[in-house]
Amino acid sequence: MSRYQALYQQSLNDPDTFWGEAASKLDWYKPWDKVLDPDAKPTPRWFVGGEFNTCHNAVDRHVDSGRGDQAALIYDSPVTGTKRTYTYAQLRDAVARFAGVLREQGVEKGDRVLIYMPMIPEAAIAMLATARLGAIHSVVFGGFAANELATRINDAKPKVVVSASCGIEPNRVVHYKPLLDNAIAASSHKPSSCVIFARPQAEAALIDGRDIDWESAVAAASPVDCVPVAATDPLYILYTSGTTGQPKGVVRDNGGHAVAMLWTMKNIYNVEAGDVYWAASDVGWVVGHSYIVYAPLLAGCTTLMYEGKPVGTPDPGAFWRVIEEHGVKVLFTAPTAFRAIKKEDPEGAFLKKYDLSCMDALFLAGERCDPDTLFWARDKLGKPVVDHWWQTETGWGIAANPLGIEPMEVKPGSPTVAMPGYDVRILNEQGAEMPDGDMGNIVIKLPLPPSCLPTLWNNDQRFIDSYLSKYPGYYLTGDAGFKDADGYLWIMSRTDDVINVAGHRLSTGQMEEVLAGHPDVAECAVIGVADALKGQMPLGMIVLKAGVDRDESELKKELVQRVRDQIGPVAAFKLVTVVKRLPKTRSGKILRGTMVKIADGSEWKMPATIDDPAILDEITEALQGLGYAKS
Numbered sequence: 312m313s314r315y316q317a318l319y320q321q322s323l324n325d326p327d328t329f330w331g332e333a334a335s336k337l338d339w340y341k342p343w344d345k346v347l348d349p350d351a352k353p354t355p356r357w358f359v360g361g362e363f364n365t366c367h368n369a370v371d372r373h374v375d376s377g378r379g380d381q382a383a384l385i386y387d388s389p390v391t392g393t394k395r396t397y398t399y400a401q402l403r404d405a406v407a408r409f410a411g412v413l414r415e416q417g418v419e420k421g422d423r424v425l426i427y428m429p430m431i432p433e434a435a436i437a438m439l440a441t442a443r444l445g446a447i448h449s450v451v452f453g454g455f456a457a458n459e460l461a462t463r464i465n466d467a468k469p470k471v472v473v474s475a476s477c478g479i480e481p482n483r484v485v486h487y488k489p490l491l492d493n494a495i496a497a498s499s500h501k502p503s504s505c506v507i508f509a510r511p512q513a514e515a516a517l518i519d520g521r522d523i524d525w526e527s528a529v530a531a532a533s534p535v536d537c538v539p540v541a542a543t544d545p546l547y548i549l550y551t552s553g554t555t556g557q558p559k560g561v562v563r564d565n566g567g568h569a570v571a572m573l574w575t576m577k578n579i580y581n582v583e584a585g586d587v588y589w590a591a592s593d594v595g596w597v598v599g600h601s602y603i604v605y606a607p608l609l610a611g612c613t614t615l616m617y618e619g620k621p622v623g624t625p626d627p628g629a630f631w632r633v634i635e636e637h638g639v640k641v642l643f644t645a646p647t648a649f650r651a652i653k654k655e656d657p658e659g660a661f662l663k664k665y666d667l668s669c670m671d672a673l674f675l676a677g678e679r680c681d682p683d684t685l686f687w688a689r690d691k692l693g694k695p696v697v698d699h700w701w702q703t704e705t706g707w708g709i710a711a712n713p714l715g716i717e718p719m720e721v722k723p724g725s726p727t728v729a730m731p732g733y734d735v736r737i738l739n740e741q742g743a744e745m746p747d748g749d750m751g752n753i754v755i756k757l758p759l760p761p762s763c764l765p766t767l768w769n770n771d772q773r774f775i776d777s778y779l780s781k782y783p784g785y786y787l788t789g790d791a792g793f794k795d796a797d798g799y800l801w802i803m804s805r806t807d808d809v810i811n812v813a814g815h816r817l818s819t820g821q822m823e824e825v826l827a828g829h830p831d832v833a834e835c836a837v838i839g840v841a842d843a844l845k846g847q848m849p850l851g852m853i854v855l856k857a858g859v860d861r862d863e864s865e866l867k868k869e870l871v872q873r874v875r876d877q878i879g880p881v882a883a884f885k886l887v888t889v890v891k892r893l894p895k896t897r898s899g900k901i902l903r904g905t906m907v908k909i910a911d912g913s914e915w916k917m918p919a920t921i922d923d924p925a926i927l928d929e930i931t932e933a934l935q936g937l938g939y940a941k942s
């Protein structure tokens with residue numbers, strides 16, 4: 312039996328020993344009564360009875376054990392021309408002081424703090440300070456519009472919001488403060504205060520009695536110590552796209568999360584304390600939570616916060632410059648970043664200018680990794696490239712090539728094998744297991760391993776309905792795919808309305824809700840079509856209300872703007888076309904799957920249940936008008 316197989320079997324047959332050993336590497340105020348409580352509702356829970364603090368383990372523990380002078384966080388911002396390093400001791404002091412600011416604002420254990428920040432160290436400091444107090448953070452990605460922010464404020468009900476005057480995109484300064492003010496005006500819940508970090512690129516007018524300036528508040532604050540919480544208490548809520556306009560508030564606990572995070576650093580990524588680890592993502596996404604902030608710090612690594620893009624800041628050599636300059640051992644990003652680099656520098660000319668000998672491996676996730684991108688990255692870098700599959704809900708890889716256990720054979724297009732704790736099965740609609748090689752719904756037999764969501768924020772029922780009801784005893788991933796005879800997993804598509812645009816998870820259902828709200832729209836469908844750079848792009852088809860006679864290009868502009876205003880620029884909604892009718896089944900269900908296949912030029916079969924086959928000709932024509940549906 313291979314080392315991987317032995318560990319994998321142990322994790323399923325004896326989870327108490329497997330995860331108990333992993334947990335013993337962290338500091339606990341009180342040890343757990345049970346590693347796993349299989350009877351907890353709505354799902355089994357980890358480290359029940361244990362008392363813990365995530366910030367202590369990620370920061371203070373390393374200072375206490377003599378790593379105080381080691382770099383904890385390097386900020387590298389080509390968009391502002393700034394670089395800054397925090398040692399573990401400096402990070403501890405900054406976090407303890409900012410925890411003092413939050414405490415002054417009344418934040419206590421269990422309170423929520425909403426963080427709407429660009430990629431600056433203060434975002435990580437605010438997250439860790441919240442954790443230090445035993446409070447719960449909810450970070451909102453900067454590319455979302457005020458409306459999305461308002462939805463999250465209403466659901467999480469934060470006592471305090473932490474934000475900055477602006478974010479910086481290569482083509483513009485994103486003024487956060489007006490977005491925040493509009494969001495608070497639109498939400499029924501009102502935070503009692505907002506702490507605003509002023510950046511020189513934009514001024515933000517503070518509202519008297521509500522807004523506080525970060526720097527003056529920190530100057531006046533006293534440092535605060537870590538507050539012990541139950542291992543099962545929430546560390547954070549991270550909203551992610553579901554099938555409707557109401558995002559799902561994925562809850563992460565403290566103990567199980569930290570245990571899983573620490574385990575992955577050595578076993579999956581093969582890095583240890585002192586190594587430099589770089590996740591080129593954003594703190595607003597799960598990759599940023601897990602692998603910019605928590606996992607590298609829990610492992611005593613140096614983490615990198617990069618405020619820039621893979622291309623254009625200033626050129627497609629940006630990533631290689633950062634790797635060489637900071638001695639990065641492992642880079643983690645989304646395949647789309649590599650497609651962007653490949654597009655601008657297909658021969659890898661920029662790569663040749665840098666010495667990447669410090670780098671051991673590249674990890675990719677967030678969307679399906681097409682083999683071409685994998686080959687290009689592997690050939691040009693001359694390093695192992697690991698595609699791994701995971702979700703906001705799990706917080707870490709469900710399937711990966713565990714370089715720290717033993718590197719396994721690579722099958723391009725597959726994220727390799729299930730990681731310990733994940734008993735992955737492929738089921739048909741009736742719940743029977745599919746034979747090797749046959750596609751089905753990918754599920755995970757309960758219990759889910761540590762770090763996976765125990766529920767959705769304040770909504771056990773939605774959690775049960777979304778993930779646990781279809782196949783009792785199993786967690787529904789929402790992905791479809793198959794397992795091959797060697798146990799490798801192949802993740803082929805989503806089974807719901809979720810699409811992945813440039814590695815960002817978006818809901819087509821939500822975009823449909825926004826389009827349907829336009830006064831001229833009778834009905835609409837949004838589908839995700841294949842895109843050479845971003846993986847997928849949303850494409851909207853709309854049917855106008857009877858009697859509407861408008862200039863189509865004006866109307867299309869309004870619809871594009873509407874999605875940008877209500878969801879945000881990150882939705883990248885640019886493709887829209889007017890059609891007379893939408894193809895439906897006889898029972899009235901829109902045939903989105905068939906339209907996706909037509910748009911992508913893939914093989915498709917006329918659905919037996921279609922109401923009027925002629926509509927598909929009209930749709931094909933409309934899609935061709937946008938440059939799709941080429942056979």
Ligand code: COA
Nearest residue numbers: 453454480485592598621645647648651677813814880881
């Ligand atoms: N704040 C405000 N706006 C943002 C934003 C942020 N944090 N992030 C993105 N946006 C905006 C962009 O400026 C763009 O606006 P535009 O329509 O005015 O041009 C829009 O949202 C779409 O962004 P994106 O889809 O990311 O496209 P892009 O052209 O700006 O960049 C890539 C393309 C491939 C370079 C970029 O997506 C990328 O680096 N991806 C890396 C992967 C990643 O971070 N994945 C996350 C999970 S690992």
Ligand code: AMP
Nearest residue numbers: 676677678679699700701702703802816
């Ligand atoms: P997110 O919650 O944003 O991380 O998105 C999770 C979804 O992205 C998964 O359910 C998959 O559909 C997709 N995904 C993430 N990583 C991969 C991968 N390596 N291969 C295929 N799909 C992936």
